[in-house]
Amino acid sequence: QKEVEQNSGPLSVPEGAIASLNCTYSDRGSQSFFWYRQYSGKSPELIMFIYSNGDKEDGRFTAQLNKASQYVSLLIRDSQPSDSATYLCAGAPNSGGYQKVTFGTGTKLQVIP
Amino acid sequence: EAGVAQSPRYKIIEKRQSVAFWCNPISGHATLYWYQQILGQGPKLLIQFQNNGVVDDSQLPKDRFSAERLKGVDSTLKIQPAKLEDSAVYLCASSLTPSGRGETQYFGPGTRLLVL
Numbered sequence: 001q002k003e004v005e006q007n008s009g010p011l012s013v014p015e016g017a018i019a020s021l022n023c024t025y026s027d028r029g030s031q032s033f034f035w036y037r038q039y040s041g042k043s044p045e046l047i048m049f050i051y052s053n054g055d056k057e058d059g060r061f062t063a064q065l066n067k068a069s070q071y072v073s074l075l076i077r078d079s080q081p082s083d084s085a086t087y088l089c090a091g092a093p094n095s096g097g098y099q100k101v102t103f104g105t106g107t108k109l110q111v112i113p
Numbered sequence: 114e115a116g117v118a119q120s121p122r123y124k125i126i127e128k129r130q131s132v133a134f135w136c137n138p139i140s141g142h143a144t145l146y147w148y149q150q151i152l153g154q155g156p157k158l159l160i161q162f163q164n165n166g167v168v169d170d171s172q173l174p175k176d177r178f179s180a181e182r183l184k185g186v187d188s189t190l191k192i193q194p195a196k197l198e199d200s201a202v203y204l205c206a207s208s209l210t211p212s213g214r215g216e217t218q219y220f221g222p223g224t225r226l227l228v229l
Contacts, residue, residue, distance in 0.1 A: 008153075032216075043204060043220035044156065088155050100169055101146075101218065103155030 003027050004091050004104035012110045019076040021107050023089030026070065030091035033065060035074045038086045038106065047087075048074070079111045115139065117221030119205050125227045131193035134224045138186070138207030145182055146218060147190050148204040156204055162188065195228045202226070 004025050013019045021035075032051045036044035050056045050063040050072070062075040072091075076083055086106040093100065118137040126132050138145050143164055148156035159178065161169040164185035173180070177196070182188040192199055202225050206218040 004155075043223055045220070046217050049217070090155075100158060100161065103157070105153070105155045 003102045004089055006087075006089050006104035006107045008105055009108040010110050011107055012112055013079050015079060015081060015111055015113050017079050019079045019083065019109055019111070021074040021076070021087050021089075021109065023072040023074075023104055024070055025072065025089075025091045027091065027093060027102075028067075028070065029093040032092045033063070033072045034088075034090040034092070034101065035061075035063060035072075036088040036090060036103075038088055040085070044088055076109075079109075081111045081113050084109055084111045117205055117207055117219055119203075119221040119224055121224055122222060123225045123227075125229065126195055127229050128197055129194040131191065132195055132226065133192075134190045134203050134205075134226075136188045136190070136205030136221060138188075138205070139219055142207035142209055142219075143185070144208045144210060144216075145188050146204075146206040146208075147180055147188070148206065150202045150204055150223070152201070159190070192226075195226075197228050200226055200228045 006023050034049045035047045037047050038044045048058055048063045050065045053065055053067050056063045060077045064073045086108045088106045089104040090101045120135050124132055145162045147159045149159050150156045159173045160180045162182040165182045178192055180190045202223040204223045205221040208216045208218045
């Protein structure tokens with residue numbers, strides 16, 4: 001069983017719409033969750049992290065965490081063509097004083113102009 | 114602030130040959146990570162260093178892969194002998210500390226390895 005699962009997509013949304021990216025995880029010990037964006041041929045870059053239940057907003061991005069349901073999501077408001085990329089969800093337990101990040105396979109987002 | 118540096122950027126080798134990758138983390142970052150990213154998959158952690166000590170190498174194929182981080186700064190990852198399935202992008206990342214919530218990992222540009 002994969003520890004972090006994402007729908008590989010592609011998820012297509014029109015420009016200006018809300019893109020909703022979802023992620024589930026199996027390890028209840030996971031404490032922190034991350035969303036990374038990876039453009040084709042490039043390295044991942046951090047968009048947001050969240051470790052408390054509820055919502056966390058940063059500009060057009062909102063991360064949502066529901067530990068009871070083991071569910072993490074990322075909402076992108078007013079989607080732009082430049083948001084087209086693969087979005088990687090990652091979880092990390094706080095074990096042994098260090099965090100080991102486990103990545104999902106990523107969801108490819110396509111924003112249609 | 115300079116980012117994570119990696120070299121080479123691309124490497125093509127034949128199976129059973131050996132190859133080495135180099136990484137220089139962001140200055141002052143104590144934690145260094147090596148990931149393998151196969152096309153269409155998320156990065157998989159191979160090894161994690163805290164300064165020059167290994168804190169996790171549970172997914173490193175130790176019969177063919179080795180890594181070291183001398184003096185707690187630069188790191189090298191070696192594959193010997195390479196197999197076809199080692200074709201992937203090898204990403205190096207670093208973070209200021211290994212623990213705590215939301216510790217950001219900064220990734221280098223990666224080394225694209227093709228094994229023929």
